[in-house]
Amino acid sequence: MKKILLLTLFGAFLTTNIYANWFASEPKKSSKAIDNSKIYTLKLAETWPSNFPIFGDATKNFKKLAEAMSNGRLKIRIDSKNKHKSALGIFDFVKSGRYDLGHSGSYYWKGKDINTLFFTSMPFGMTSKEQYAWFNYGGGQQLMDKVYAKHGMKSVIGGNTGNQMGGWFQKEINTVADLHGLKMRIPGFAGEIMAEVGVKPVNIPAGELYTALDRGTIDALEWVGPSLDLRMGFHKVAPYYYTGWHEPGSELQFLINLKKYHSLPADLQNILLAAMKLSAYQMSNQSEFESAKNWASMKKAYPNIKVKTFPEPVFAALRAANQKLLKKLAASNPLAKEIIKSQANYLQKARAWTAISDQSYLNSQSK
Amino acid sequence: MKKILLLTLFGAFLTTNIYANWFASEPKKSSKAIDNSKIYTLKLAETWPSNFPIFGDATKNFKKLAEAMSNGRLKIRIDSKNKHKSALGIFDFVKSGRYDLGHSGSYYWKGKDINTLFFTSMPFGMTSKEQYAWFNYGGGQQLMDKVYAKHGMKSVIGGNTGNQMGGWFQKEINTVADLHGLKMRIPGFAGEIMAEVGVKPVNIPAGELYTALDRGTIDALEWVGPSLDLRMGFHKVAPYYYTGWHEPGSELQFLINLKKYHSLPADLQNILLAAMKLSAYQMSNQSEFESAKNWASMKKAYPNIKVKTFPEPVFAALRAANQKLLKKLAASNPLAKEIIKSQANYLQKARAWTAISDQSYLNSQSK
Numbered sequence: 001m002k003k004i005l006l007l008t009l010f011g012a013f014l015t016t017n018i019y020a021n022w023f024a025s026e027p028k029k030s031s032k033a034i035d036n037s038k039i040y041t042l043k044l045a046e047t048w049p050s051n052f053p054i055f056g057d058a059t060k061n062f063k064k065l066a067e068a069m070s071n072g073r074l075k076i077r078i079d080s081k082n083k084h085k086s087a088l089g090i091f092d093f094v095k096s097g098r099y100d101l102g103h104s105g106s107y108y109w110k111g112k113d114i115n116t117l118f119f120t121s122m123p124f125g126m127t128s129k130e131q132y133a134w135f136n137y138g139g140g141q142q143l144m145d146k147v148y149a150k151h152g153m154k155s156v157i158g159g160n161t162g163n164q165m166g167g168w169f170q171k172e173i174n175t176v177a178d179l180h181g182l183k184m185r186i187p188g189f190a191g192e193i194m195a196e197v198g199v200k201p202v203n204i205p206a207g208e209l210y211t212a213l214d215r216g217t218i219d220a221l222e223w224v225g226p227s228l229d230l231r232m233g234f235h236k237v238a239p240y241y242y243t244g245w246h247e248p249g250s251e252l253q254f255l256i257n258l259k260k261y262h263s264l265p266a267d268l269q270n271i272l273l274a275a276m277k278l279s280a281y282q283m284s285n286q287s288e289f290e291s292a293k294n295w296a297s298m299k300k301a302y303p304n305i306k307v308k309t310f311p312e313p314v315f316a317a318l319r320a321a322n323q324k325l326l327k328k329l330a331a332s333n334p335l336a337k338e339i340i341k342s343q344a345n346y347l348q349k350a351r352a353w354t355a356i357s358d359q360s361y362l363n364s365q366s367k
Numbered sequence: 368m369k370k371i372l373l374l375t376l377f378g379a380f381l382t383t384n385i386y387a388n389w390f391a392s393e394p395k396k397s398s399k400a401i402d403n404s405k406i407y408t409l410k411l412a413e414t415w416p417s418n419f420p421i422f423g424d425a426t427k428n429f430k431k432l433a434e435a436m437s438n439g440r441l442k443i444r445i446d447s448k449n450k451h452k453s454a455l456g457i458f459d460f461v462k463s464g465r466y467d468l469g470h471s472g473s474y475y476w477k478g479k480d481i482n483t484l485f486f487t488s489m490p491f492g493m494t495s496k497e498q499y500a501w502f503n504y505g506g507g508q509q510l511m512d513k514v515y516a517k518h519g520m521k522s523v524i525g526g527n528t529g530n531q532m533g534g535w536f537q538k539e540i541n542t543v544a545d546l547h548g549l550k551m552r553i554p555g556f557a558g559e560i561m562a563e564v565g566v567k568p569v570n571i572p573a574g575e576l577y578t579a580l581d582r583g584t585i586d587a588l589e590w591v592g593p594s595l596d597l598r599m600g601f602h603k604v605a606p607y608y609y610t611g612w613h614e615p616g617s618e619l620q621f622l623i624n625l626k627k628y629h630s631l632p633a634d635l636q637n638i639l640l641a642a643m644k645l646s647a648y649q650m651s652n653q654s655e656f657e658s659a660k661n662w663a664s665m666k667k668a669y670p671n672i673k674v675k676t677f678p679e680p681v682f683a684a685l686r687a688a689n690q691k692l693l694k695k696l697a698a699s700n701p702l703a704k705e706i707i708k709s710q711a712n713y714l715q716k717a718r719a720w721t722a723i724s725d726q727s728y729l730n731s732q733s734k
Contacts, residue, residue: 036403069436069641071634124732127725129496129655136649137656163724225724243727267438271638274436274645281648282503288496289504292713292720299719307723309731346659351733352666353659356674357530357592358494359729360610364676365491366722 040264041075042272044101045094047087047108050080054227054290055252058159058283059103062254065275074268076101091116094255095151102255103158106144107188114332115147118339119155121164121250123190123322125343128160128249128284129358130350135251138346143339152259156276158252159283162291166242166310167222168213168234173242173310176317185209185221189325190246196321197314206232213237222246226298227290235302243309245318254280407631408442409639411468412461414454414475417447421594421657422619425526425650426470429621432642441635443468458483461622462518469622470525473511474555481699482514485706486522488531488617490557490689492710495527495616495651496725497717502618505713510706519626523643525619526650529658533609533677534589535580535601540609540677543684552576552588556692557613563688564681573599580604589613593665594657602669610676612685621647 044063048055063076079099081087090102091109107120119140126134134140135157148155167186173179180198191201204212204221212218214237223229225244235241254276261269298305310318330337411430415422430443446466448454457469458476474487486507493501501507502524515522534553540546547565558568571579571588579585581604590596592611602608621643628636665672677685697704 065637065641068637069634071632127728129725132648133652133655133659136652163728165724226720241723243723243731245728245731248725248728265438267436270432270435274432274641277648278641278645281499281644285500285503288500288717288720291724292500292716295720295723296716307727309727312731312734315731349659349663350655351729353593353655353662354729355733356608356610356662357532357658358496358615359726359733360674360676361494361530361612361615362718362721362726363730364610364612364679364682366718366726367679 035265036071036073039073039075040268041077042100042260043077043079044103045079045084045090045099046081046103047090047105048080048103050082052080053231054161054283054286055103055159056080057286058252058279061279061282062103062275065278066271069271069275070268074271090255091151091153094153094257097257097259100257100260102253104253104255105158105250106155106253110189113147113151114329115335115339116155117189117329118336118343119144119147119251119253121247122343123193123246124319125248126347126350127354128162128251130347130354131249131251132157132160133350134343134346139342143335143342146335147339148255149258152257154256154258154261155253156256156273157280158254158276159280160252160287161224161227161247161250162284162287163225164244164247164250165222165225165229166244166246167220168229168238169220169240169242169308170213170216170238171219172240172308173314175311176314179314182220183218185212185218186246190222192325193246193318193321196324197317210234210237224250225287225291226294227287230294230298235298235305239304240306240308243307245310245315252280252283402632403438403440406440406442407635408444409467409627410444410446411470412446412451412457412466413448413470414457414472415447415470417449419447420598421528421650421653422470422526423447424653425619425646428646428649429470429642432645433638436638436642437635441638457622458518458520461520461624464624464626467624467627469620471620471622472525472617473522473620477556480514480518481696482702482706483522484556484696485703485710486511486514486618486620488614489710490560490613491686492615493714493717494721495529495618497714497721498616498618499524499527500717501710501713506709510702510709513702514706515622516625519624521623521625521628522620523623523640524647525621525643526647527619527654528591528594528614528617529651529654530592531611531614531617532589532592532596533611533613534587535596535605536587536607536609536675537580537583537605538586539607539673539675540681542678543681546681549587550585552579552585553613557589559692560613560685560688563691564684577601577604591617592654592658593661594654597661597665602665602672606671606673608672608674610674612677612682619647619650 046059059078066074066076088108090104091112093099094102105120106116109116144155176197182199183202184199185204186194186201195201202218209221210233213221223232326340330340413426426445433441433443455475457471458479460466461469472487473483476483511522549566550569551566552571553561553568562568569585576588577600580588590599693707697707
């Protein structure tokens with residue numbers, strides 16, 4: 001009898017813990033009867049203009065999945081930048097409830113909350129494959145939840161661009177001195193690192209970048225990689241394509257207004273999260289596919305594109321600048337320190353594994 | 368008026384095409400009213416024993432997701448090997464309808480249909496990241512549909528083990544001659560390649576592998592990688608851990624009996640596919656996480672493990688054997704030829720992109 005009671009209590013303990021963890025990564029079960037006639041219309045604001053490739057496909061896939069899985073009980077209305085007119089207003093839109101959902105990039109909000117910086121991609125950080133493992137099993141989602149709960153929101157993975165290229169350069173970079181005074185379009189945290197080693201980060205609207213690079217208004221720029229660089233045409237006006245270091249696996253984000261989320265029946269909450277995550281993985285696959293396809297097209301049309309990698313002394317200077325800025329960030333608040341530590345600890349283990357698996361395999365087959 | 372009619376026809380044309388493509392990769396929409404009281408119980412047979420880590424977690428995650436998203440209208444009953452007693456019976460179970468669903472590895476069925484071989488991982492083939500892009504955007508799922516439709520089944524991604532290690536060896540492999548007469552547990556197509564260069568592939572039950580390696584009954588074996596090798600203890604009895612080439616990204620599979628699938632309401636069909644795919648990606652993340660964690664543990668407890676990579680002349684011999692066997696396969700039936708060509712064409716583009724993205728990044732940061 002005692003044994004049975006103990007087992008029951010142990011069972012209850014397990015159950016409580018399982019429930020407590022569900023919001024972070026696991027489906028919630030409903031015991032409520034569902035009113036199947038009720039339709040929930042959710043408005044999503046995205047940073048991207050209408051018909052923006054890949055990033056925009058992620059929200060369209062999400063909408064299709066959510067509506068089909070819910071048998072139309074969820075209706076998703078997507079407003080692109082053309083409609084809401086504020087590419088970088090998504091955080092405030094979803095926080096205030098003007099929109100229920102968002103699709104954007106977490107690092108755009110570092111001016112609003114510095115800790116949002118860590119959930120897109122960090123310079124010299126994890127590849128997309130390493131980072132997905134961190135999000136799902138290394139505590140990443142829980143840390144992201146901590147950051148966004150303060151703002152009444154939840155953020156989940158929104159699709160990866162893959163390893164971003166270091167950018168298009170008019171001249172070769174052989175020493176740190178070659179970076180001094182270099183005018184480069186490189187925004188955000190990577191721009192701050194570049195500034196530490198003498199680069200002059202310049203902010204230029206997307207539509208004017210091609211002309212700026214062509215006419216020498218800037219000496220270099222980074223955009224994404226072949227998946228989205230091809231249509232920008234930079235390969236026609238700059239000879240050097242540098243490999244990446246500053247965004248080794250940029251993850252977009254879906255944002256959810258938590259009040260709205262909690263007002264949904266449990267099955268629709270689960271459908272919403274699953275549709276977001278699945279369309280995120282699909283977008284990551286699409287990025288890889290488009291990069292492979294577009295890189296082949298670029299090389300065919302412009303066989304003289306010179307792919308270069310910064311020499312080690314340049315990386316050493318950039319890594320030192322990165323460490324200096326991370327140290328400052330870690331000192332700014334305890335949660336930042338916790339996130340930086342979690343990422344560094346996981347990266348150390350993950351990279352040792354990557355070294356003997358994918359990296360070793362790729363190197364042994366490219367000799 | 369004419370314009371309106373034309374637009375309507377064009378709309379209908381688009382709709383038809385979208386519907387035609389949905390089964391392959393996109394959600395289906397239902398216009399039917401759904402009977403929400405009806406519960407569909409689906410029986411799933413998996414190759415793995417009860418509580419098998421990672422692979423078994425994939426089916427548990429799938430069950431949780433499917434049941435939660437459907438608000439209990441889907442009930443998934445998982446039978447592990449301990450129950451159905453036939454690890455390699457999954458194909459026949461699902462084909463015959465004895466089970467509705469399965470979780471296994473496609474390459475186990477090459478004796479039943481040689482074309483099932485191509486959807487797990489091919490020697491010298493794609494990494495998991497490259498292969499996911501091929502499945503989703505490079506025509507892989509459509510080819511897998513072609514193969515499995517003949518058997519009244521659909522197969523979708525079931526989770527990736529990550530790059531599999533080449534195996535545990537008692538002696539170092541410096542030349543092709545070192546492989547002559549080597550007794551190695553290496554099953555399947557990779558075993559056939561090894562046999563071409565003189566290895567004697569040996570089949571030994573999992574439970575006896577440790578002793579066989581320890582006592583010299585075999586000279587080498589391959590299992591998975593740190594994620595599942597750690598618990599097998601091979602690192603305690605063999606000094607050399609060779610990096611992988613034969614399964615650069617092994618994808619498991621979910622199997623669905625098509626007749627059962629078509630008997631489900633459209634929303635549950637969508638939920639079923641989404642739950643499978645999402646749990647597949649989650650398993651891939653878990654494999655990476657567990658590999659990173661377990662590799663750190665192994666190295667800590669056994670710091671003298673020697674990680675080795677076959678020298679290029681050994682790879683050259685293995686690649687030649689692989690090409691010879693692939694050529695034979697391509698000649699065996701037109702669909703095999705089509706799949707081999709699709710994989711080779713995509714790999715060429717994908718690897719050129721990987722070379723300037725992840726590979727270049729990893730190499731530049733490990734100097």
